[in-house]
Amino acid sequence: xxxxxxxxxxxxxxxxxxxxxxxxxxxxxxxxxxxxxxxxxxxxxxxxxxxxxxxxxxxxxxxxxxxxxxxxxxxxxxxxxxxxxxxxxxxxxxxxxxxxxxxxxxxxxxxxxxxxxxxxxxxxxxxxxxxxxxxxxxxxxxxxxxxxxxxxxxxxxxxxxxxxxxxxxxxxxxxxxxxxxxxxxxxxxxxxxxxxxxxxxxxxxxxxxxxxxxxxxxxx
Amino acid sequence: xxxxxxxxxxxxxxxxxxxxxxxxxxxxxxxxxxxxxxxxxxxxxxxxxxxxxxxxxxxxxxxxxxxxxxxxxxxxxxxxxxxxxxxxxxxxxxxxxxxxxxxxxxxxxxxxxxxxxxxxxxxxxxxxxxxxxxxxxxxxxxxxxxxxxxxxxxxxxxxxxxxxxxxxxxxxxxxxxxxxxxxxxxxxxxxxxxxxxxxxxxxxxxxxxxxxxxxxxxxxxxxxxxxxxxxxxxxxxxxxxxxxxxxxxxxxxxxxxxxxxxxxxxxxxxxxxxxxxxxxxxxxxxxxxxxxxxxxxxxxxxxxxxxxxxxxxxxxxxxxxxxxxxxxxxxxxxxxxxxxxxxxxxxxxxxxxxxxxxxxxxxxxxxxxxxxxxxxxxxxxxxxxxxxxxxxxxxxxxxxxxxxxxxxxxxxxxxxxxxxxxxxxxxxxxxxxxxxxxxxx
Numbered sequence: 001x002x003x004x005x006x007x008x009x010x011x012x013x014x015x016x017x018x019x020x021x022x023x024x025x026x027x028x029x030x031x032x033x034x035x036x037x038x039x040x041x042x043x044x045x046x047x048x049x050x051x052x053x054x055x056x057x058x059x060x061x062x063x064x065x066x067x068x069x070x071x072x073x074x075x076x077x078x079x080x081x082x083x084x085x086x087x088x089x090x091x092x093x094x095x096x097x098x099x100x101x102x103x104x105x106x107x108x109x110x111x112x113x114x115x116x117x118x119x120x121x122x123x124x125x126x127x128x129x130x131x132x133x134x135x136x137x138x139x140x141x142x143x144x145x146x147x148x149x150x151x152x153x154x155x156x157x158x159x160x161x162x163x164x165x166x167x168x169x170x171x172x173x174x175x176x177x178x179x180x181x182x183x184x185x186x187x188x189x190x191x192x193x194x195x196x197x198x199x200x201x202x203x204x205x206x207x208x209x210x211x212x213x214x215x216x217x218x219x220x
Numbered sequence: 221x222x223x224x225x226x227x228x229x230x231x232x233x234x235x236x237x238x239x240x241x242x243x244x245x246x247x248x249x250x251x252x253x254x255x256x257x258x259x260x261x262x263x264x265x266x267x268x269x270x271x272x273x274x275x276x277x278x279x280x281x282x283x284x285x286x287x288x289x290x291x292x293x294x295x296x297x298x299x300x301x302x303x304x305x306x307x308x309x310x311x312x313x314x315x316x317x318x319x320x321x322x323x324x325x326x327x328x329x330x331x332x333x334x335x336x337x338x339x340x341x342x343x344x345x346x347x348x349x350x351x352x353x354x355x356x357x358x359x360x361x362x363x364x365x366x367x368x369x370x371x372x373x374x375x376x377x378x379x380x381x382x383x384x385x386x387x388x389x390x391x392x393x394x395x396x397x398x399x400x401x402x403x404x405x406x407x408x409x410x411x412x413x414x415x416x417x418x419x420x421x422x423x424x425x426x427x428x429x430x431x432x433x434x435x436x437x438x439x440x441x442x443x444x445x446x447x448x449x450x451x452x453x454x455x456x457x458x459x460x461x462x463x464x465x466x467x468x469x470x471x472x473x474x475x476x477x478x479x480x481x482x483x484x485x486x487x488x489x490x491x492x493x494x495x496x497x498x499x500x501x502x503x504x505x506x507x508x509x510x511x512x513x514x515x516x517x518x519x520x521x522x523x524x525x526x527x528x529x530x531x532x533x534x535x536x537x538x539x540x541x542x543x544x545x546x547x548x549x550x551x552x553x554x555x556x557x558x559x560x561x562x563x564x565x566x567x568x569x570x571x572x573x574x575x576x577x578x579x580x581x582x583x584x585x586x587x588x589x590x591x592x593x594x595x596x597x598x599x600x601x602x603x604x605x606x607x608x609x610x611x612x613x614x615x616x617x618x619x620x621x622x623x624x625x626x627x628x629x630x631x632x633x634x635x636x637x638x639x640x641x642x643x644x645x646x647x648x649x650x651x652x653x654x655x656x657x658x659x660x661x
Contacts, residue, residue, distance in 0.1 A: 041463065053539070054535075054539060059538075059539075060538070060539045061539040061540060062225040067500050076372060083535075084526060084529075084535070085526060085529075085530065085535040087535065087536055087543060087548050088548065088551040088552060089536060089547055090536075090550055093553075108518075108522050108523075111518065111519065112515075112517055137551075
C-alpha cells in the first residue's frame with residue numbers, strides 16, 4: 001500500500017514510518033504540518049493516510065481539517081486519524097459524509113503494532129476503525145427516538161464491536177459466541193435499521209453511521 | 221411617633237404638629253453652618269466697612285475700597301464656614317442619617333475612616349500610616365487628626381451641608397417662619413387678616429414641608445464615591461486572594477497527579493525494562509512477560525496524563541474554542557443536551573476557559589440533581605457580554621448556598637467581572653445564566 005504519514009513529533013513520525021515499512025508498505029510522504037498534509041493527500045492519493053489531529057502552524061485541529069478537506073475533494077479517501085484524546089464530536093464529523101474508510105484512534109494504539117496495522121488495513125479497505133473509548137462513549141449516550149432504541153442489549157454490543165471495525169469472526173471471539181450467531185445478529189440489526197442488502201462491508205459502515213447518528217443532527 | 225388611626229381633625233392636628241416638630245429639627249440640623257456664616261458676615265461687614273468710613277478720597281478709590289472690603293468679608297465667611305464644617309459636619313450628617321431612618325425607614329450606610337494603629341519602627345520612630353514621628357503621643361495625635369479630617373466621607377458630608385443649607389433649610393423653615401411672621405403681623409403690625417392667612421397657610425403646609433428631606437438625603441447622605449472605590453478595592457482584593465488560593469490548589473493537584481501517577485509509573489517501567497534486559501538471554505519468556513507488563517503500565521500512565529490534561533485544558537477547547545467544546549460536552553453528557561450558539565468568534569482564552577468550566581459544572585449539576593430529560597445550552601454574545609444559559613426541565617430548587625458548586629461558579633465568575641443568575645422555582649424549569657463581559661477579537 002502507498003501510505004502518507006502526517007505527524008509533527010519527529011520520534012512518533014519516524015516510528016510510524018518504520019512500522020509501516022516493516023509491514024511491507026511504502027511511505028510516499030511523511031509531513032509535519034496542516035497545509036503540507038492537505039497537499040500530500042490530494043496530490044499523492046495514497047491508499048491510506050495516518051494523520052495526527054493537532055498539527056502546526058496553529059496547533060488547533062489542522063490535521064483533522066486537512067483530512068476532511070481532502071475527503072471533500074476525494075470522497076472516501078481512507079484516513080486513519082490519531083490523537084492523544086478521542087472525541088465523539090470529531091468522530092461524528094469524520095463519519096458524517098457516509099463514505100466510510102475512516103479510522104479514529106488514540107495514539108497509544110500504535111504501541112500494539114499488530115492491532116494498529118489491523119486498523120490501518122481495515123480503513124484502507126473502506127471499513128471503520130473507531131477507538132473502543134469513542135465507542136464506549138457512544139454506548140453511554142442517552143437513547144433518542146431512533147431505530148437504535150429497538151435494538152436489544154446484545155444487538156447493541158454487536159453493533160458496538162462492528163463500529164470498532166471488527167469482522168464477524170473477531171466479534172464472535174470477543175463475545176464468546178459462534179460466528180453463525182453473530183451473522184444472525186448482524187442480519188437482524190441491518191433489518192431493524194432498515195438497511196437494504198447490498199455489499200456487506202458498505203452495509204456495515206452504514207449501520208455504524210446510523211449508530212453514530214451521523215450528520216451531526218443534534219448540533220446544527 | 222405613632223399617629224392616631226382616626227381621621228378628621230385629631231389626625232390633622234397631630235400631623236401638623238409632627239410636621240412642625242420635624243421642620244424644627246431639620247432647621248437645627250441644617251442651619252448651623254449658615255448661622256455661623258451669617259454671624260461672621262454681619263460682624264465682619266460691621267468691621268470691614270468701618271475701615272473706609274469717613275474717607276474723603278475720590279469716588280473711584282472709595283469704590284475700590286468697598287470692593288476690597290466685600291471680598292474680605294466673603295473670605296471670612298468662607299473660612300468660618302469651612303472650619304465649622306470640619307468640626308460639625310460629621311456629627312450633623314450622622315444625626316441626619318438617624319432621622320432619615322427614624323422618620324422614613326431609609327437605611328443609609330456611611331463609613332468613616334477608623335483611626336489606624338500606630339507602629340514603632342526599628343529606628344525608634346513611630347509610623348502613623350502616613351509619616352514618621354519622634355514621639356508616640358505625636359503619632360497618635362496625628363493618626364487621630366488624619367482619620368478625622370482627611371476622610372473623604374467628611375468632604376462628602378460637606379457637600380450635604382451645602383445642599384442642606386441651600387434647599388432643605390429654606391423649605392423646611394417655611395412653616396416655622398410663616399407661623400412666627402404671621403403671629404408678628406397679627407399682634408404687632410395690625411395686619412390681622414394677612415397674619416391669620418399666613419399662619420393658616422403655614423399650618424396647612426407643615427405636614428409637607430419637611431418631606432424635601434427624603435429625596436435629598438437619599439442622594440447626598442450616602443457613602444462618598446471615593447469610599448465606594450475603596451470598597452471595590454476590598455472586593456477585588458478578596459477576589460485576588462481567592463484566585464491565588466485556587467491557583468495554588470490547582471498547581472498542587474497537578475503536581476500530585478504527576479508525582480503519584482505518571483512519574484511513579486515511568487519509574488516502575490524503567491525498573492521493569494532493566495529487569496527484562498537482565499533476563500533477556502537467560503529466560504526470554506519471563507523477559508517477554510515483564511515487557512508486556514511494562515507496556516500495560518505505560519498505557520495506564522498515558523491514560524492518567526490524559527485525564528489530567530483534560531482537567532487543565534480540554535483538547536476540544538484548545539483546538540476549536542468554546543462553542544465546539546460545549547458541543548463535545550453535550551455529546552458526552554448522560555442526558556440529552558441541545559446546544560445553540562450565537563457567538564460570532566472566539567473570546568479570549570481565560571474567559572473561554574472560565575465559561576467552559578462553568579458550563580461543564582452546570583451540566584454535571586443537572587445530571588446529578590435535576591432529574592431532567594431535556595437540557596438546552598444557549599451561548600450568546602450581546603452588549604460586550606458573553607452569556608451561557610443552561611436550561612433544564614428538572615425538579616428546580618437550585619440555589620447558590622454557601623459552599624455549594626453554584627457558589628463556587630459564582631465566585632469564579634466574579635473574578636472575571638461576570639455574574640451568575642439563577643432562576644429555579646421548585647418544580648422547575650431551571651434557567652441558570654453565566655455572563656462575563658469580554659471583547660471578541
